[in-house]
Amino acid sequence: MNGFWKKDKLQIIAFNGYGTKNRFYVRGRALEDENIDLGNKGAFRLLVNTWKRFETDEIRNTPIKILFEDNKALEGKTDDEGYYRINENIKNLSLYMNGEGWVKFETSFLDTNLKREILNQNRFPGEMLIPGDKARFGVISDIDDTILHTGVVSSLKWKVILNTIFKRATNRKPLEGAADFYHQLHRGKAGNEANPIFYVSHSPWNLYRYLELFLTTNDFPKGPILLRSMSSFRRRYQSDDKPQKQKEIINIFNTYPELSFILIGDSGERDADIYIEISNMFPNRVKAIYLRSVSHVRRMTRVSNLFVGFKSIPFLMVKKTEQAIEHARKHGFIE
Structure with missing residues:
Protein backbone atom coordinates (compact mmCIF):
# COMPACT_ATOMS: atom_id res chain seq x y z
CA MET A 1 0.00 0.00 0.00
CA ILE A 130 3.96 27.64 36.61
CA PRO A 131 1.53 29.33 39.04
CA GLY A 132 2.79 32.76 40.05
CA ASP A 133 3.52 34.03 43.53
CA LYS A 134 0.26 36.01 43.62
CA ALA A 135 -1.93 32.92 43.14
CA ARG A 136 -4.15 32.31 46.18
CA PHE A 137 -5.70 29.05 44.99
CA GLY A 138 -6.06 26.82 41.97
CA VAL A 139 -9.17 25.67 40.13
CA ILE A 140 -9.61 22.08 38.92
CA SER A 141 -12.55 21.69 36.57
CA ASP A 142 -14.19 18.81 34.80
CA ILE A 143 -15.15 19.47 31.17
CA ASP A 144 -18.05 17.20 30.24
CA ASP A 145 -21.39 18.72 31.31
CA THR A 146 -19.49 21.09 33.59
CA ILE A 147 -18.51 23.67 30.98
CA LEU A 148 -19.39 21.77 27.78
CA HIS A 149 -22.76 20.25 26.93
CA THR A 150 -22.00 16.59 26.23
CA GLY A 151 -24.87 14.39 27.39
CA VAL A 152 -22.75 12.20 29.63
CA VAL A 153 -25.80 10.95 31.50
CA SER A 154 -27.57 9.80 28.36
CA SER A 155 -28.10 6.10 27.70
CA LEU A 156 -24.89 4.47 26.38
CA LYS A 157 -23.37 7.97 26.03
CA TRP A 158 -24.94 8.30 22.55
CA LYS A 159 -25.11 12.09 22.85
CA VAL A 160 -21.38 12.25 23.56
CA ILE A 161 -20.66 10.19 20.45
CA LEU A 162 -23.00 12.18 18.22
CA ASN A 163 -21.77 15.54 19.47
CA THR A 164 -18.13 14.59 18.93
CA ILE A 165 -18.71 13.17 15.45
CA PHE A 166 -21.17 15.65 14.01
CA LYS A 167 -20.40 18.95 15.72
CA ARG A 168 -17.41 21.17 15.16
CA ALA A 169 -15.55 22.31 18.24
CA THR A 170 -16.33 25.90 17.25
CA ASN A 171 -20.06 25.11 17.28
CA ARG A 172 -20.16 23.38 20.66
CA LYS A 173 -21.95 25.42 23.29
CA PRO A 174 -20.51 26.09 26.73
CA LEU A 175 -22.76 26.24 29.75
CA GLU A 176 -24.01 29.79 30.07
CA GLY A 177 -21.74 32.11 32.02
CA ALA A 178 -19.08 29.47 32.67
CA ALA A 179 -16.24 31.28 30.87
CA ASP A 180 -16.95 34.52 32.74
CA PHE A 181 -17.01 32.69 36.09
CA TYR A 182 -13.68 31.02 35.34
CA HIS A 183 -12.10 34.33 34.41
CA GLN A 184 -13.29 35.79 37.70
CA LEU A 185 -11.76 32.85 39.55
CA HIS A 186 -8.56 33.26 37.55
CA ARG A 187 -8.34 36.94 38.50
CA GLY A 188 -9.35 36.27 42.12
CA LYS A 189 -10.50 38.79 44.70
CA ALA A 190 -7.45 41.03 44.17
CA GLY A 191 -8.05 41.06 40.41
CA ASN A 192 -4.48 40.10 39.47
CA GLU A 193 -3.88 36.75 41.15
CA ALA A 194 -3.62 34.66 37.96
CA ASN A 195 -4.98 31.64 39.83
CA PRO A 196 -4.22 28.56 37.69
CA ILE A 197 -7.05 26.66 35.97
CA PHE A 198 -6.69 22.93 35.27
CA TYR A 199 -9.16 21.13 32.98
CA VAL A 200 -9.58 17.39 33.58
CA SER A 201 -11.69 14.87 31.70
CA HIS A 202 -12.21 11.17 31.12
CA SER A 203 -11.94 11.87 27.38
CA PRO A 204 -8.96 10.44 25.46
CA TRP A 205 -5.93 12.47 24.41
CA ASN A 206 -7.17 12.04 20.82
CA LEU A 207 -9.62 14.87 21.57
CA TYR A 208 -6.98 17.25 22.94
CA ARG A 209 -6.96 19.68 20.01
CA TYR A 210 -10.73 19.49 19.71
CA LEU A 211 -11.20 20.47 23.36
CA GLU A 212 -8.42 23.05 23.19
CA LEU A 213 -10.19 24.72 20.26
CA PHE A 214 -13.50 24.66 22.16
CA LEU A 215 -11.92 26.40 25.17
CA THR A 216 -10.16 28.98 23.01
CA THR A 217 -13.21 29.71 20.86
CA ASN A 218 -15.37 30.28 23.93
CA ASP A 219 -12.77 32.42 25.73
CA PHE A 220 -12.08 30.21 28.72
CA PRO A 221 -8.90 30.96 30.67
CA LYS A 222 -5.91 29.12 29.30
CA GLY A 223 -4.84 26.09 31.31
CA PRO A 224 -3.51 22.55 31.06
CA ILE A 225 -5.99 20.03 29.60
CA LEU A 226 -5.52 16.62 31.21
CA LEU A 227 -7.02 13.57 29.49
CA ARG A 228 -6.21 9.84 29.24
CA SER A 229 -4.90 7.38 26.68
CA MET A 230 -7.18 5.18 24.56
CA SER A 231 -5.46 2.09 25.96
CA SER A 232 -6.80 2.97 29.43
CA PHE A 233 -10.34 2.43 28.10
CA ARG A 234 -9.45 -1.19 27.29
CA ARG A 235 -7.44 -1.89 30.42
CA ARG A 236 -8.91 -4.17 33.07
CA TYR A 237 -8.77 -2.34 36.37
CA GLN A 238 -8.44 -3.72 39.85
CA SER A 239 -11.13 -2.76 42.35
CA ASP A 240 -8.77 -0.40 44.18
CA ASP A 241 -7.53 1.41 41.06
CA LYS A 242 -8.23 5.13 40.91
CA PRO A 243 -9.68 6.72 37.73
CA GLN A 244 -7.06 8.51 35.64
CA LYS A 245 -8.83 11.80 36.30
CA GLN A 246 -8.44 11.29 40.04
CA LYS A 247 -4.75 10.42 39.61
CA GLU A 248 -4.25 13.67 37.71
CA ILE A 249 -5.92 15.67 40.48
CA ILE A 250 -3.79 13.99 43.12
CA ASN A 251 -0.66 14.84 41.14
CA ILE A 252 -1.72 18.49 40.92
CA PHE A 253 -2.24 18.64 44.69
CA ASN A 254 1.15 17.03 45.27
CA THR A 255 2.85 19.37 42.80
CA TYR A 256 1.57 22.49 44.59
CA PRO A 257 1.49 21.69 48.33
CA GLU A 258 1.22 25.40 49.16
CA LEU A 259 -2.00 25.88 47.15
CA SER A 260 -5.58 25.12 48.06
CA PHE A 261 -8.11 24.35 45.31
CA ILE A 262 -11.67 24.90 44.18
CA LEU A 263 -13.09 21.74 42.58
CA ILE A 264 -15.77 22.03 39.88
CA GLY A 265 -17.63 19.16 38.27
CA ASP A 266 -21.09 17.78 37.56
CA SER A 267 -23.58 15.53 39.27
CA GLY A 268 -23.87 13.02 36.45
CA GLU A 269 -20.69 10.99 36.72
CA ARG A 270 -18.29 10.28 39.63
CA ASP A 271 -17.05 13.80 40.33
CA ALA A 272 -18.77 13.92 43.73
CA ASP A 273 -17.10 10.70 44.87
CA ILE A 274 -13.69 11.77 43.57
CA TYR A 275 -13.89 15.24 45.12
CA ILE A 276 -14.97 13.95 48.53
CA GLU A 277 -12.10 11.46 48.53
CA ILE A 278 -9.66 14.19 47.47
CA SER A 279 -10.84 16.45 50.29
CA ASN A 280 -10.21 13.61 52.76
CA MET A 281 -6.77 12.91 51.32
CA PHE A 282 -5.76 16.58 51.50
CA PRO A 283 -7.34 18.10 54.64
CA ASN A 284 -7.85 21.87 54.66
CA ARG A 285 -6.80 22.24 51.01
CA VAL A 286 -10.20 22.18 49.26
CA LYS A 287 -11.74 25.65 49.47
CA ALA A 288 -15.07 24.75 47.82
CA ILE A 289 -16.81 22.16 45.66
CA TYR A 290 -19.23 23.16 42.90
CA LEU A 291 -21.26 20.50 41.09
CA ARG A 292 -23.44 21.24 38.08
CA SER A 293 -26.95 19.86 38.31
CA VAL A 294 -27.94 17.37 35.61
CA SER A 295 -31.33 16.22 34.39
CA HIS A 296 -31.24 12.83 36.00
CA VAL A 297 -33.26 12.44 39.21
CA ARG A 298 -31.63 9.23 40.47
CA ARG A 299 -28.08 10.56 40.06
CA MET A 300 -28.95 13.90 41.60
CA THR A 301 -30.45 12.11 44.60
CA ARG A 302 -27.36 9.94 44.99
CA VAL A 303 -25.05 12.96 44.96
CA SER A 304 -27.23 14.90 47.39
CA ASN A 305 -27.10 11.95 49.80
CA LEU A 306 -23.30 11.86 49.54
CA PHE A 307 -23.09 15.40 50.85
CA VAL A 308 -25.52 15.00 53.72
CA GLY A 309 -23.57 16.05 56.78
CA PHE A 310 -20.67 17.29 54.65
CA LYS A 311 -20.14 20.59 56.46
CA SER A 312 -16.37 21.09 56.53
CA ILE A 313 -16.07 22.45 52.98
CA PRO A 314 -18.40 24.89 51.21
CA PHE A 315 -20.46 22.89 48.71
CA LEU A 316 -23.00 24.05 46.16
CA MET A 317 -25.19 22.21 43.65
CA VAL A 318 -25.27 24.64 40.73
CA LYS A 319 -28.26 25.07 38.43
CA LYS A 320 -27.16 28.43 37.01
CA THR A 321 -23.70 29.95 36.92
CA GLU A 322 -24.97 33.07 38.69
CA GLN A 323 -25.44 30.93 41.82
CA ALA A 324 -21.79 29.87 41.76
CA ILE A 325 -20.64 33.46 41.19
CA GLU A 326 -22.70 34.70 44.13
CA HIS A 327 -21.36 31.89 46.33
CA ALA A 328 -17.75 32.53 45.30
CA ARG A 329 -18.11 36.24 45.98
CA LYS A 330 -19.66 35.56 49.40
CA HIS A 331 -16.68 33.36 50.33
CA GLY A 332 -14.11 35.87 49.12
CA PHE A 333 -12.83 33.95 46.11
CA ILE A 334 -13.67 36.70 43.61
CA GLU A 335 -14.34 40.44 43.58
Whole structure:
Protein backbone atom coordinates (compact mmCIF):
# COMPACT_ATOMS: atom_id res chain seq x y z
CA MET A 1 0.00 0.00 0.00
CA ASN A 2 2.88 2.35 0.74
CA GLY A 3 3.79 2.25 -2.92
CA PHE A 4 0.45 3.78 -3.88
CA TRP A 5 -0.07 6.24 -1.05
CA LYS A 6 2.20 9.05 -0.06
CA LYS A 7 3.19 8.77 3.57
CA ASP A 8 1.91 11.46 5.92
CA LYS A 9 4.36 13.94 7.37
CA LEU A 10 5.44 13.60 10.97
CA GLN A 11 4.46 15.91 13.81
CA ILE A 12 4.72 16.27 17.57
CA ILE A 13 1.73 17.49 19.59
CA ALA A 14 2.82 19.07 22.87
CA PHE A 15 0.06 19.06 25.49
CA ASN A 16 0.10 22.11 27.75
CA GLY A 17 1.90 20.98 30.90
CA TYR A 18 2.24 22.20 34.46
CA GLY A 19 5.18 22.36 36.83
CA THR A 20 7.08 24.53 39.26
CA LYS A 21 10.05 26.84 39.17
CA ASN A 22 12.27 23.79 39.60
CA ARG A 23 10.24 21.01 37.98
CA PHE A 24 9.51 20.55 34.28
CA TYR A 25 6.53 18.25 33.67
CA VAL A 26 5.10 17.96 30.15
CA ARG A 27 3.52 15.36 27.93
CA GLY A 28 2.78 15.03 24.26
CA ARG A 29 2.55 12.62 21.37
CA ALA A 30 4.42 11.98 18.14
CA LEU A 31 2.07 11.16 15.27
CA GLU A 32 1.67 11.20 11.54
CA ASP A 33 -0.13 14.35 10.45
CA GLU A 34 -3.62 13.34 9.34
CA ASN A 35 -4.44 16.90 8.22
CA ILE A 36 -7.50 17.14 10.45
CA ASP A 37 -9.65 20.19 9.76
CA LEU A 38 -11.46 20.97 13.00
CA GLY A 39 -13.45 23.74 11.32
CA ASN A 40 -14.90 21.74 8.45
CA LYS A 41 -18.67 22.11 8.16
CA GLY A 42 -19.77 19.12 6.08
CA ALA A 43 -21.23 16.14 7.95
CA PHE A 44 -19.18 13.69 5.91
CA ARG A 45 -15.95 15.62 6.53
CA LEU A 46 -16.75 15.81 10.24
CA LEU A 47 -17.16 12.02 10.25
CA VAL A 48 -13.86 11.57 8.40
CA ASN A 49 -12.07 13.93 10.79
CA THR A 50 -13.44 12.05 13.80
CA TRP A 51 -12.14 8.80 12.33
CA LYS A 52 -8.74 10.42 11.81
CA ARG A 53 -8.63 11.57 15.44
CA PHE A 54 -9.01 8.01 16.67
CA GLU A 55 -7.24 6.08 13.90
CA THR A 56 -3.83 7.52 14.73
CA ASP A 57 -0.46 6.43 13.38
CA GLU A 58 1.87 7.03 16.28
CA ILE A 59 5.66 7.32 16.07
CA ARG A 60 6.79 4.73 18.58
CA ASN A 61 9.96 4.58 20.65
CA THR A 62 11.68 7.52 19.02
CA PRO A 63 13.87 10.07 20.84
CA ILE A 64 12.67 13.66 21.11
CA LYS A 65 14.23 16.88 22.36
CA ILE A 66 12.86 19.83 24.35
CA LEU A 67 14.56 23.15 23.63
CA PHE A 68 14.20 26.37 25.65
CA GLU A 69 14.77 29.88 24.36
CA ASP A 70 18.38 29.98 25.62
CA ASN A 71 19.10 26.62 23.90
CA LYS A 72 18.99 24.66 27.17
CA ALA A 73 17.85 21.19 26.10
CA LEU A 74 16.21 18.07 27.55
CA GLU A 75 15.79 14.69 25.93
CA GLY A 76 13.07 12.08 26.13
CA LYS A 77 11.56 9.19 24.19
CA THR A 78 8.10 8.22 23.00
CA ASP A 79 6.53 4.97 24.19
CA ASP A 80 4.72 2.20 22.31
CA GLU A 81 1.72 4.50 21.75
CA GLY A 82 3.78 7.50 20.65
CA TYR A 83 3.35 9.36 23.94
CA TYR A 84 6.18 11.02 25.79
CA ARG A 85 6.37 12.35 29.31
CA ILE A 86 9.23 14.44 30.61
CA ASN A 87 9.41 14.95 34.37
CA GLU A 88 12.72 16.55 35.26
CA ASN A 89 14.07 18.73 38.05
CA ILE A 90 15.48 21.91 36.48
CA LYS A 91 16.54 24.97 38.40
CA ASN A 92 15.41 28.51 37.58
CA LEU A 93 12.56 27.71 35.20
CA SER A 94 11.09 31.03 36.36
CA LEU A 95 13.58 32.71 34.01
CA TYR A 96 11.43 31.53 31.11
CA MET A 97 8.02 32.53 32.55
CA ASN A 98 5.81 35.18 31.02
CA GLY A 99 3.44 37.37 33.07
CA GLU A 100 0.81 34.61 33.32
CA GLY A 101 3.33 31.96 34.33
CA TRP A 102 3.67 30.16 31.00
CA VAL A 103 7.03 28.73 29.94
CA LYS A 104 7.45 28.35 26.18
CA PHE A 105 9.60 25.67 24.56
CA GLU A 106 9.98 23.73 21.33
CA THR A 107 9.86 19.97 20.79
CA SER A 108 11.62 18.18 17.93
CA PHE A 109 12.57 14.71 16.73
CA LEU A 110 16.15 13.90 17.63
CA ASP A 111 16.42 11.34 14.86
CA THR A 112 16.36 13.35 11.64
CA ASN A 113 16.94 10.20 9.58
CA LEU A 114 13.42 8.87 9.96
CA LYS A 115 13.11 8.82 6.15
CA ARG A 116 9.92 10.80 6.44
CA GLU A 117 9.19 14.46 5.91
CA ILE A 118 8.73 16.32 9.19
CA LEU A 119 6.30 19.23 9.53
CA ASN A 120 7.27 22.75 10.63
CA GLN A 121 10.97 22.24 10.02
CA ASN A 122 10.98 19.87 13.01
CA ARG A 123 9.96 22.61 15.45
CA PHE A 124 6.76 22.14 17.45
CA PRO A 125 5.76 24.70 20.10
CA GLY A 126 4.72 23.78 23.62
CA GLU A 127 3.98 25.52 26.92
CA MET A 128 4.06 24.67 30.60
CA LEU A 129 2.29 26.56 33.38
CA ILE A 130 3.96 27.64 36.61
CA PRO A 131 1.53 29.33 39.04
CA GLY A 132 2.79 32.76 40.05
CA ASP A 133 3.52 34.03 43.53
CA LYS A 134 0.26 36.01 43.62
CA ALA A 135 -1.93 32.92 43.14
CA ARG A 136 -4.15 32.31 46.18
CA PHE A 137 -5.70 29.05 44.99
CA GLY A 138 -6.06 26.82 41.97
CA VAL A 139 -9.17 25.67 40.13
CA ILE A 140 -9.61 22.08 38.92
CA SER A 141 -12.55 21.69 36.57
CA ASP A 142 -14.19 18.81 34.80
CA ILE A 143 -15.15 19.47 31.17
CA ASP A 144 -18.05 17.20 30.24
CA ASP A 145 -21.39 18.72 31.31
CA THR A 146 -19.49 21.09 33.59
CA ILE A 147 -18.51 23.67 30.98
CA LEU A 148 -19.39 21.77 27.78
CA HIS A 149 -22.76 20.25 26.93
CA THR A 150 -22.00 16.59 26.23
CA GLY A 151 -24.87 14.39 27.39
CA VAL A 152 -22.75 12.20 29.63
CA VAL A 153 -25.80 10.95 31.50
CA SER A 154 -27.57 9.80 28.36
CA SER A 155 -28.10 6.10 27.70
CA LEU A 156 -24.89 4.47 26.38
CA LYS A 157 -23.37 7.97 26.03
CA TRP A 158 -24.94 8.30 22.55
CA LYS A 159 -25.11 12.09 22.85
CA VAL A 160 -21.38 12.25 23.56
CA ILE A 161 -20.66 10.19 20.45
CA LEU A 162 -23.00 12.18 18.22
CA ASN A 163 -21.77 15.54 19.47
CA THR A 164 -18.13 14.59 18.93
CA ILE A 165 -18.71 13.17 15.45
CA PHE A 166 -21.17 15.65 14.01
CA LYS A 167 -20.40 18.95 15.72
CA ARG A 168 -17.41 21.17 15.16
CA ALA A 169 -15.55 22.31 18.24
CA THR A 170 -16.33 25.90 17.25
CA ASN A 171 -20.06 25.11 17.28
CA ARG A 172 -20.16 23.38 20.66
CA LYS A 173 -21.95 25.42 23.29
CA PRO A 174 -20.51 26.09 26.73
CA LEU A 175 -22.76 26.24 29.75
CA GLU A 176 -24.01 29.79 30.07
CA GLY A 177 -21.74 32.11 32.02
CA ALA A 178 -19.08 29.47 32.67
CA ALA A 179 -16.24 31.28 30.87
CA ASP A 180 -16.95 34.52 32.74
CA PHE A 181 -17.01 32.69 36.09
CA TYR A 182 -13.68 31.02 35.34
CA HIS A 183 -12.10 34.33 34.41
CA GLN A 184 -13.29 35.79 37.70
CA LEU A 185 -11.76 32.85 39.55
CA HIS A 186 -8.56 33.26 37.55
CA ARG A 187 -8.34 36.94 38.50
CA GLY A 188 -9.35 36.27 42.12
CA LYS A 189 -10.50 38.79 44.70
CA ALA A 190 -7.45 41.03 44.17
CA GLY A 191 -8.05 41.06 40.41
CA ASN A 192 -4.48 40.10 39.47
CA GLU A 193 -3.88 36.75 41.15
CA ALA A 194 -3.62 34.66 37.96
CA ASN A 195 -4.98 31.64 39.83
CA PRO A 196 -4.22 28.56 37.69
CA ILE A 197 -7.05 26.66 35.97
CA PHE A 198 -6.69 22.93 35.27
CA TYR A 199 -9.16 21.13 32.98
CA VAL A 200 -9.58 17.39 33.58
CA SER A 201 -11.69 14.87 31.70
CA HIS A 202 -12.21 11.17 31.12
CA SER A 203 -11.94 11.87 27.38
CA PRO A 204 -8.96 10.44 25.46
CA TRP A 205 -5.93 12.47 24.41
CA ASN A 206 -7.17 12.04 20.82
CA LEU A 207 -9.62 14.87 21.57
CA TYR A 208 -6.98 17.25 22.94
CA ARG A 209 -6.96 19.68 20.01
CA TYR A 210 -10.73 19.49 19.71
CA LEU A 211 -11.20 20.47 23.36
CA GLU A 212 -8.42 23.05 23.19
CA LEU A 213 -10.19 24.72 20.26
CA PHE A 214 -13.50 24.66 22.16
CA LEU A 215 -11.92 26.40 25.17
CA THR A 216 -10.16 28.98 23.01
CA THR A 217 -13.21 29.71 20.86
CA ASN A 218 -15.37 30.28 23.93
CA ASP A 219 -12.77 32.42 25.73
CA PHE A 220 -12.08 30.21 28.72
CA PRO A 221 -8.90 30.96 30.67
CA LYS A 222 -5.91 29.12 29.30
CA GLY A 223 -4.84 26.09 31.31
CA PRO A 224 -3.51 22.55 31.06
CA ILE A 225 -5.99 20.03 29.60
CA LEU A 226 -5.52 16.62 31.21
CA LEU A 227 -7.02 13.57 29.49
CA ARG A 228 -6.21 9.84 29.24
CA SER A 229 -4.90 7.38 26.68
CA MET A 230 -7.18 5.18 24.56
CA SER A 231 -5.46 2.09 25.96
CA SER A 232 -6.80 2.97 29.43
CA PHE A 233 -10.34 2.43 28.10
CA ARG A 234 -9.45 -1.19 27.29
CA ARG A 235 -7.44 -1.89 30.42
CA ARG A 236 -8.91 -4.17 33.07
CA TYR A 237 -8.77 -2.34 36.37
CA GLN A 238 -8.44 -3.72 39.85
CA SER A 239 -11.13 -2.76 42.35
CA ASP A 240 -8.77 -0.40 44.18
CA ASP A 241 -7.53 1.41 41.06
CA LYS A 242 -8.23 5.13 40.91
CA PRO A 243 -9.68 6.72 37.73
CA GLN A 244 -7.06 8.51 35.64
CA LYS A 245 -8.83 11.80 36.30
CA GLN A 246 -8.44 11.29 40.04
CA LYS A 247 -4.75 10.42 39.61
CA GLU A 248 -4.25 13.67 37.71
CA ILE A 249 -5.92 15.67 40.48
CA ILE A 250 -3.79 13.99 43.12
CA ASN A 251 -0.66 14.84 41.14
CA ILE A 252 -1.72 18.49 40.92
CA PHE A 253 -2.24 18.64 44.69
CA ASN A 254 1.15 17.03 45.27
CA THR A 255 2.85 19.37 42.80
CA TYR A 256 1.57 22.49 44.59
CA PRO A 257 1.49 21.69 48.33
CA GLU A 258 1.22 25.40 49.16
CA LEU A 259 -2.00 25.88 47.15
CA SER A 260 -5.58 25.12 48.06
CA PHE A 261 -8.11 24.35 45.31
CA ILE A 262 -11.67 24.90 44.18
CA LEU A 263 -13.09 21.74 42.58
CA ILE A 264 -15.77 22.03 39.88
CA GLY A 265 -17.63 19.16 38.27
CA ASP A 266 -21.09 17.78 37.56
CA SER A 267 -23.58 15.53 39.27
CA GLY A 268 -23.87 13.02 36.45
CA GLU A 269 -20.69 10.99 36.72
CA ARG A 270 -18.29 10.28 39.63
CA ASP A 271 -17.05 13.80 40.33
CA ALA A 272 -18.77 13.92 43.73
CA ASP A 273 -17.10 10.70 44.87
CA ILE A 274 -13.69 11.77 43.57
CA TYR A 275 -13.89 15.24 45.12
CA ILE A 276 -14.97 13.95 48.53
CA GLU A 277 -12.10 11.46 48.53
CA ILE A 278 -9.66 14.19 47.47
CA SER A 279 -10.84 16.45 50.29
CA ASN A 280 -10.21 13.61 52.76
CA MET A 281 -6.77 12.91 51.32
CA PHE A 282 -5.76 16.58 51.50
CA PRO A 283 -7.34 18.10 54.64
CA ASN A 284 -7.85 21.87 54.66
CA ARG A 285 -6.80 22.24 51.01
CA VAL A 286 -10.20 22.18 49.26
CA LYS A 287 -11.74 25.65 49.47
CA ALA A 288 -15.07 24.75 47.82
CA ILE A 289 -16.81 22.16 45.66
CA TYR A 290 -19.23 23.16 42.90
CA LEU A 291 -21.26 20.50 41.09
CA ARG A 292 -23.44 21.24 38.08
CA SER A 293 -26.95 19.86 38.31
CA VAL A 294 -27.94 17.37 35.61
CA SER A 295 -31.33 16.22 34.39
CA HIS A 296 -31.24 12.83 36.00
CA VAL A 297 -33.26 12.44 39.21
CA ARG A 298 -31.63 9.23 40.47
CA ARG A 299 -28.08 10.56 40.06
CA MET A 300 -28.95 13.90 41.60
CA THR A 301 -30.45 12.11 44.60
CA ARG A 302 -27.36 9.94 44.99
CA VAL A 303 -25.05 12.96 44.96
CA SER A 304 -27.23 14.90 47.39
CA ASN A 305 -27.10 11.95 49.80
CA LEU A 306 -23.30 11.86 49.54
CA PHE A 307 -23.09 15.40 50.85
CA VAL A 308 -25.52 15.00 53.72
CA GLY A 309 -23.57 16.05 56.78
CA PHE A 310 -20.67 17.29 54.65
CA LYS A 311 -20.14 20.59 56.46
CA SER A 312 -16.37 21.09 56.53
CA ILE A 313 -16.07 22.45 52.98
CA PRO A 314 -18.40 24.89 51.21
CA PHE A 315 -20.46 22.89 48.71
CA LEU A 316 -23.00 24.05 46.16
CA MET A 317 -25.19 22.21 43.65
CA VAL A 318 -25.27 24.64 40.73
CA LYS A 319 -28.26 25.07 38.43
CA LYS A 320 -27.16 28.43 37.01
CA THR A 321 -23.70 29.95 36.92
CA GLU A 322 -24.97 33.07 38.69
CA GLN A 323 -25.44 30.93 41.82
CA ALA A 324 -21.79 29.87 41.76
CA ILE A 325 -20.64 33.46 41.19
CA GLU A 326 -22.70 34.70 44.13
CA HIS A 327 -21.36 31.89 46.33
CA ALA A 328 -17.75 32.53 45.30
CA ARG A 329 -18.11 36.24 45.98
CA LYS A 330 -19.66 35.56 49.40
CA HIS A 331 -16.68 33.36 50.33
CA GLY A 332 -14.11 35.87 49.12
CA PHE A 333 -12.83 33.95 46.11
CA ILE A 334 -13.67 36.70 43.61
CA GLU A 335 -14.34 40.44 43.58
